[in-house]
Amino acid sequence: MRGLVSILFGFLLLAIAPHAYAQQVGEVPFPAALRGDAFRLESTSLGRGFDIYVRLPLDYDPEGPAYPVVYLLDGDSLFPILAANHLFLTYDEGLPEAVVVGIAYGGFDPSVNRRGLDFQSPDESLSPDQAGAEAFHTVLTDELIPTIEGRFHVDPDRRVLFGQSRGGNLVLYSAVAHPDVFWGRIASNPSLTPGMGSIVGGAASAGRDDLKVAVTSGERDRADLRPEAAFWVETWAGRDWPERPWQVRLFPIAGGTHAANAPDAYRAGMLWLFERREP
Template identity: 60%
Template sequence: MRRLASPLVVALAVLAGCSSAPPRPVDEVPLNHLPALAGDYFQLDSRHVGRGFHIYVRLPEGYDPAAATLYPTVYLTDGDSLFPILAANHLFLTYDDGLPEAIVVGVAYGGFDPSVNRRNIDFQSPGAGVTDAQAGAEEFQRFLKTELIPQVERRYRSDPSRRVLFGQSRGGAFVLYSAVTDPDLFWGRIASNPSITPGAESLLEPAAPASRRDLALVLTSGTRDRPDLQREAALWISTWTARPERPWRLFGPRIEGGTHAANASDAYRMGMNWLFDTDAAP
């Protein structure tokens, strides 16, 4: 009598058959199968930073590259984690809050492992106890200014007058560094629960001159964030509120019940609605 193949043998045969499937075309962007994240992806090697980045781009609903419409463009630090959350959520903010559609750009490392993810260097501003090798914020900002932003504005219908920078934790500290050292680079900035120590000294120095008079900055702080980070945020807000010569409008809301990382979407929503002065603005 012929013996039937065991379930394990059958399963292995099925898997072996699956392995012969043709590879996905390299020019296909998998995120295009997720409508709220549909857009583009490219890799960009930085001569300033000396490393490469994965760049994810979410394009607005109904985006037409041949149309004359230009869109605000939001640049996200920590794109590995923030891009899939905030880029998709932007669509719902246009539905519910009347927020303008935008191009959303996630600057990603390709992983969380320290051998790949160098946010501890790229977002670090100079300060007491910080060596030159540790403080990479200046080079990272040069990468954004001279390499990434020109690429984005060549490839897509991006409005140079309405760039927004969003960062969380150390990424939020980099947002503040950018605001102080190169105010004109971004029209709007949102720092969510920034972790500004070490390097706080350079974030409290007088700001570089700005040519624009419509710049704005949001610093959100969660009431359940670490107490030391809440104190740092309060110090930064109070210091700059007392300086009428600051180059940007300043808004420093608290997020009731907000923790350090889990409320990044609330910070984005609150900050973007305030920047664009929607009906949902706090």
């Protein structure tokens, strides 16, 4: 009888253990370098939602000077890496503290993660329903940015957009089609084909003359992507204001691969944007 009770008790523990563990994990806060807020943004224009993560400065003061705000595409992977690393950049490089916002899909499965659509700029070879950059950018301008600026003490004149790979394509599309929305942009190892045609033609006019676009290129990035990044920068560097409504600069990342050196791309771009010492 005692053996049977022991067996039944063991099954009971197995049954409740996952629930107890989940409760325990749920009570553990984010690491200090990532603490801030998290919420679900249900896009009315797209009919689907995004997980939004917000890292607040350690000295966050809603009554003090407004903070720069950095929007990270591919937040599922890049938010925990780059938002935490921003703290070290303030320590070691004198970079201003910032509110860092990660825009995430909640997973990597294509049924959930629509980056291939959302970050794709228009191209003659694509049908309109294959190029979602404009629709996604509308989510940024009409839904996410107003929400962030309504909840947090951020400076709308110091918005930064960071994107990696195909996310870098969205960054450059934003620069060409909507230059005034972000003061600074960083495109890390951008993947620009297809869609190149819509980001090397004419740019929309800008209402300010202090905008900047940083493009980073890892020396060990894919062989087809490095020439694309260089071509895009060279194309725009040969134009003058107001045809080119922002400063543009290419930053080679020594030894950099396609994705693993995103912190180096972030560092190089942010130091240039905020006029700290050269990376």
